[in-house]
């Protein structure tokens with residue numbers, strides 16, 4: 325025992341080092357608003373045990389080896405540590421599993437803009453200090469005489485078993501931030517490789533998709549997926565600022581759905597959900613059942629993708645594999661332009677296929693209203709100014725900077741109005757075809773609605789992030805033909821089931837089709853809606869209406 329005490333005296337710095345790397349985050353954990361008391365205790369207990377086990381094990385190694393091991397530990401923990409700490413200190417949340425996955429998937433351009441929005445000199449200084457402190461500790465560690473294993477076998481064995489249990493058992497290791505970070509990365513890589521391989525292979529297998537449309541007029545369906553649009557900032561939904569001057573003129577020909585929510589509040593999980601039949605109870609359906617493009621390809625449609633969000637045929641994101649199934653793909657994101665870049669591409673598609681009798685599905689993925697908002701519109705759209713129109717409601721958490729941000733967001737909503745209206749006009753010009761346009765946002769966006777926060781993050785999920793605009797325009801000829809469909813704009817729905825609604829609108833039937841999950845079906849059934857793992861109803865109860873409509 326006295327031997328251990330002697331070593332302890334010489335290893336004070338080592339003790340501080342381990343404390344710093346392993347216990348700093350758990351100690352700050354009580355700040356996390358998204359963690360329950362039990363979660364916080366679990367993190368603290370698991371990290372505390374790991375701290376004790378590594379400390380005990382370190383008594384058996386030489387001081388030189390210890391410095392090498394601690395340097396490696398620092399190298400692997402500093403990046404996840406800085407990210408977790410930054411989220412905890414600035415957003416008051418502990419990163420959750422699916423957000424860690426999102427970190428690996430987000431495209432570099434988008435991340436740059438995201439970082440630009442949140443980055444301040446204090447964040448940079450904080451990260452530098454955070455990394456420098458343990459480096460100084462390693463450099464000043466004093467040499468000591470190690471313990472002999474043969475004299476202390478139980479302690480040695482116990483510490484090894486503890487470390488292996490914590491690192492090996494999935495549920496336990498989630499509580500240790502850097503182990504969770506790397507494990508998530510590995511399982512994400514394994515999962516995506518499997519999905520890419522399986523989805524490619526399933527295209528060669530048989531799967532029958534039939535059309536129930538008797539009519540021979542070619543049908544064009546344009547699905548426009550927007551980005552981060554808060555519907556409460558659209559005058560179509562009652563916002564006092566006139567952010568939809570063009571769409572408002574379309575009157576009754578536009579159906580504006582009032583109660584639609586997104587299945588998640590991040591682009592990638594939402595895209596995975598709307599493009600496939602995957603559902604929380606059956607995530608395996610992502611590969612086991614056909615996805616959106618596959619259904620339309622098999623149903624005889626010409627399929628197109630125009631994307632102003634980074635899309636990669638080498639499948640860098642876990643939904644790219646579903647997009648690569650489109651027959652023709654136009655990746656316009658590389659030009660880094662505003663969303664009007666999609667309009668000439670759309671014209672080109674129609675010009676090229678002017679004499680074709682084939683039905684078409686065109687999916688347009690906009691950069692929409694993504695942060696940082698001022699990059700989303702040309703300067704002619706710098707319109708709104710809260711000081712002049714007094715239409716941005718006051719709140720204790722809305723300072724001048726927040727109100728300016730709301731101005732910028734509203735400019736981007738106004739620009740989005742122009743884009744959607746232009747798409748509809750292009751469709752109106754198609755003389756010999758029936759046409760449908762559906763626009764919805766992948767998820768919503770919070771804009772200082774309940775607190776000092778703008779953006780979207782699952783850890784802070786709120787109604788403003790979950791509720792989405794959902795609008796449909798149809799050529800009058802098509803609307804009159806589809807008397808079998810019901811367009812009730814009050815139906816509560818989640819775009820998780822979008823694949824069934826689109827199939828219904830296109831008149832496609834296949835063995836996995838489910839009528840009760842189509843927004844337009846007579847057989848439609850209301851079901852409980854989830855945003856990630858949380859019930860939408862509960863999110864709504866927690867936040868109420870905020871100050872959105874004042």
Ligand SMILES: [Zn+2]
Pocket residue numbers: 551552589590591592766767
């Ligand atoms: Zn998004």
